[in-house]
Amino acid sequence: MYLKRVSVFTLCLCVLTSVYLCAGCSTAVNDLVYIVDGSWSVGSADFETAKQWLINITSQFDISSYYTQVAVIQYSDTPRLEIPLGLHQSGAELIQAIQSITYLGGNTQTGRAIRFAVDHVFSSSQRASQVKHRIAVVVTDGKSQDDVVDISMEARAQGITIFAVGVGSEITTSELITIANKPSSAYVLYAEDYTTIDRIRDSMEQKLCEESVCPTRIPVASRDEKGFELMVGMKIQTKAKKIPGSLVSEAAYALTVSTDITENTKEIFPEGLPPSYVFVATIRLKGTASKLTFDLWRVLSKDKEFQAAVTLSGKDKTVTFTTTSIRQKEQKVVFKDNFQTLYDGKWHQLKLLVRPTQVTSFLDDEPIQEILLDPMEAIYINGETQVAKRRGTDITVPVEIQKLRLYCDPYQSERETACEIYSVVRSLTMPLLPLQD
Template sequence: MKSVWVLRIFTISMFTHSLPAQDLTHEDDEDSLAGCRTAVNDLVFIVDGSWSVGYTDFDTAKSWLINITSSFDIGPAYTQVAVVQYSDAPRLEFPLGQHRTNQQLITALKSMKYLGGNTQTGRAIKFATENVFPTSQRTNVAKNRIAIVVTDGKSQDDVIQSAAQARDENIIMFAVGVGSEITKSELVAIANSPSTDYVLYAEDYTTIDKIKETMQQKICEESVCPTRIPVASRDEKGFELLVGMNINKKASKIPGSLATKKAYLLTSDLDVTEDTRDIFPEGLPPSYVFVATVRLKSPVTSQVIDLWRILSKRGEVQAAVTLDGTDKSVIFTATQIYADSQVVKFQDERLKVLYSEYWHQLKILVRNKNAVLFLDDVVIQTQPLEESGPIFINGKTQVAKEEKSNNSVTIEIQKLRLYCDPEQSERETACEIYSVNDPRVSTSYIFIFCNK
């Protein structure tokens, strides 16, 4: 079937996919926007200015800093940025809070002068811990304290003790290694654990911009995704919506897709609604993975339902995964930087099985430029997206509702999660689905992977 793409732009007063405001108004009438751009961060860059970097590459590093910080609102109520350049000794280029707008910060970053000298990374980390972070003017405001250490070679002093001191003081440590002269064990010693999340690499300064979006996403995850979901041998940043939405307490437990799995029965008389500020207090990250394992039964299989949605206090849909049983499609709604909403529709013959009254896993990988729909580990379709924006958090988050209505629907749910790390899309398989886990109907690769 031919792919279909739908994009609808709304103004704040003209949402067609909305609910009556009186049903959703929070006691706080003031609009509350939250997201990565509006996060409260104390962000300190510790940047290598030794002779091995050179004038040209140092200018490239400055451009990278400008590109990274452009995705955050700069100001007293949002992200504050400081920069420490280091060689033989650290030099504070500017402290936290000195620049109150994005343009002021860009001007300051462009004006930094290259130091030159040896590489005393440990000394620079200690300086930032003891002399930069403590100068924050927001001591009474909850904030994220994040340090990003950029280096192109091995330090000539000890970094282990300095980095440990920083982490002991609840400073989140990232390490960015550039070029072939870096020492991976040193970067691991600097960064938080696991190193796969907190250590980034670039081949050289000419390619460092390739990790710009990854660095922005990592900072954002620290800002908006404080919780962890135990998955296999690691904890993933994200939102366990079965717990957050109190489905595990409200709904009846039923057998799941496999004998080892449990699920929940949501009925039409069960209202699964929570305050968004309790579920997503800092908004949504720009990239994430939505995963739902569900079984749809008649009459839902021929209706249009919102499996999950975030509403503003006026009832406007800011994010949603909508299942359209009338034409067997899936619709995804998200915010947009320069408008209020964008909607993409996934329509493919293979989606018909989602409405066949059997267990299936639906997964949507959301990135800055596109959304990818998976069904039972099979890529169904990729659709373009514009950059997403913040959400209003003083509305409601709901599960299993009729589209454009507060009426609940009957549905069986085994998994409902939102992972902040887009790479989790590769690790999150549909092995809980019988047809995927059964060697008689699966490829040998998937079956072996599921049974590791």
């Protein structure tokens, strides 16, 4: 049983120097408390599986006094503090401690366990003024035999984020929704049983990471999505000229060679980037912009090394995605096919779905290509984030931008449509022609 790969080199740099400040899920400053069901219905074998699941999902964090500290509460009739918050200052120590937890057995008093976490565990943190995120993960396989409503509301009111994980068929969905933060679609997870709980490990890891590095919200339709509204963060709306957008209802902004869209990365991505995200840009490339090679969006380190970038080449009609790599300073993937129309002088939506092992490109809602990625590192945030810059220079390329966003939830790729593009709207609303004999 091992933690997944974590770059010790990168983490050491984060600790030892402030010149090269890196940030990401591994370096998030969290107090993370697991509240784990140890009642009779779980059973000793499944409890061992639950312990391994805790080890697996904790692996994305650097366990130390600088970053994430972890506590574990096992509960049945009464809660039992298995691992105090901040006791273990390394991943290896934490693994050993979790593996040593013995199964409790008893009834299911979930509300009492949450109360114990609020009153005695989170309150015991020695880093109260430093911790940015206080997160509880409640894992249960059945209905609580006491009330969970009042204490869950109290915990959330104190700024504690609660995830509820239901395992098996005896869980009560309404109770999990009562325990967790809103919306329940983001904070409630389900597993069929303990033998399949590892299937939701990736989802749990992503959600914990989102909570750590994506605290902001973007208003989208009837819900708020975690992410970064780059039009606002990069101050494009105040620096560039407002122009008509792709539809009468849309506004866009025209950049000129004298428009400098540059901000400190610490102000845009203060906690780095999540392991999965969706980059969305609605743009129009006319004139020189449709012929040049330039970075539509790029994140540079203090030494001007690329941490992330989306590069457009009018000459080759390609899109290139650049990100970090554990094997070298950076890695690039080039999407070579079916991007010709992006450079035709009309409005288009470019979308990249980035996951830890692959990146998928879309143009106007149509999937184009999927390319594998090597494992990525956390990014350095002491540099700058820029928009529409010629490759290798600080010269701005005159592009027109209507939307520029980065969503933390990878499933937003499915929800974010290109209905703002006239050709897409028209194809969706045109009546079907009658069949010809």
